Ligand SMILES: Cc1ncc(COP(=O)(O)O)c(C=O)c1O
């Protein structure tokens with residue numbers, strides 16, 4: 001096993017945006033077929049003063065290793081406050097860089113949080129489209 | 136911060152007496168044991184005395200002990216060497232071996248390698264507690280079965296296998312012949328169980344010194360006299376012409392000393408650890424909900440207490456325990472490098488999502504009840520914290 005960076009350990013010990021969210025605008029669950037990790041992502045979306053939709057609040061719950069938890073924590077931190085367009089640009093390199101690196105076998109963990117965030121945004125969008133149609 | 140090492144099944148600290156016994160064999164008695172002069176003889180004497188100590192422990196002949204660099208090498212030699220010896224003599228009948236599915240990777244992967252090379256391998260099944268059924272061994276033995284390999288005690292879940300019963304069955308099948316041979320990996324068991332090679336009826340047995348307070352990087356293979364085997368490492372004719380390379384004199388001396396120290400205190404230490412183990416298991420199961428013991432409840436090594444904590448991931452538990460100064464190990468997929476859950480837990484039909492929360496505590500001579508009470512104090516909070524981080528899932532039993 002390779003060692004984790006201090007930054008990973010910091011996020012693992014003190015995860016940010018961790019927990020359940022009441023009345024989220026979007027909630028999704030993704031699973032990691034590789035190691036059995038499971039992650040739930042919650043979004044609260046609002047419009048900023050330019051009228052663009054942005055992530056007002058984000059929360060995660062993760063059943064997984066230290067890397068999975070740290071990745072969840074940093075990814076939610078990175079996209080919180082961003083517009084949906086910006087948030088959708090989140091990628092693995094950015095997450096890994098922000099964590100000062102991840103051991104090689106753990107890189108797949110970083111993909112999971114990103115997948116969860118993108119899925120949550122997509123889920124939000126398709127729901128608003130449906131709502132609009134219903135009106 | 137208090138530091139509590141509970142990973143003795145991974146490795147153990149070298150005993151200070153062992154270190155002391157070893158130290159002259161560095162720069163004082165540095166001769167090559169294969170040299171004929173007095174320097175060499177001094178080293179040879181030490182090697183042979185060590186061999187005797189180990190042979191006595193196993194109730195076998197000195198010449199039946201082959202020193203190797205570790206148990207991994209001993210296990211490789213055992214499986215590959217026996218197969219090679221058969222192949223050299225029996226060109227027509229291809230060999231068949233029987234292996235348990237909960238072996239250490241050094242046996243498991245060697246068997247898989249042999250399978251790739253055309254050896255027929257039958258994998259035994261274990262029950263939910265990790266036990267091999269001797270009757271199954273009996274059923275699987277065929278005309279071309281040359282080797283059965285079942286470990287004495289499992290390193291992940293502590294289950295003790297019915298080696299004596301399997302040995303009896305194999306002995307009967309052998310009749311007057313040599314095959315099938317019986318190999319056991321005794322790495323975890325050697326210091327705690329009674330390993331009289333005559334009573335166990337094993338032909339090959341492997342061990343590693345660092346699990347019983349000796350140095351890392353030295354081990355041995357017991358090889359019953361007359362057992363056909365071909366060496367793996369070619370070169371000089373050391374170790375009865377079965378393992379080439381200049382003997383690691385100081386480590387061999389250290390290994391023998393360590394085993395001798397273990398022998399002197401064995402019965403007492405077994406009782407002490409069994410008491411601690413049972414105390415710990417009882418408290419954990421009582422104080423932490425959604426927790427299961429892995430391995431056999433009774434037939435288990437004195438030093439291993441292993442669990443699965445449902446809805447908590449093993450690596451996270453391990454690292455939070457480490458933050459509290461406690462060292463343990465896990466069979467979770469996330470800790471494995473290969474990202475697969477432990478093959479031992481899977482063979483016991485534990486589902487991958489449950490194996491995800493596996494933790495092994497293993498005890499040794501410095502472990503006290505005081506230490507365990509400290510773990511019992513901090514662990515429930517850690518499990519709770521991790522479970523709180525996780526989404527609410529339905530995890531089946
Ligand atoms: C059951 C068992 N067999 C073999 C080994 C390998 O020992 P070594 O690494 O000293 O070769 C170990 C150690 O992890 C073990 O627990």
Ligand code: FES
Nearest residue numbers: 035037064109469
């Ligand atoms: S969650 Fe299993 S390796 Fe990352």
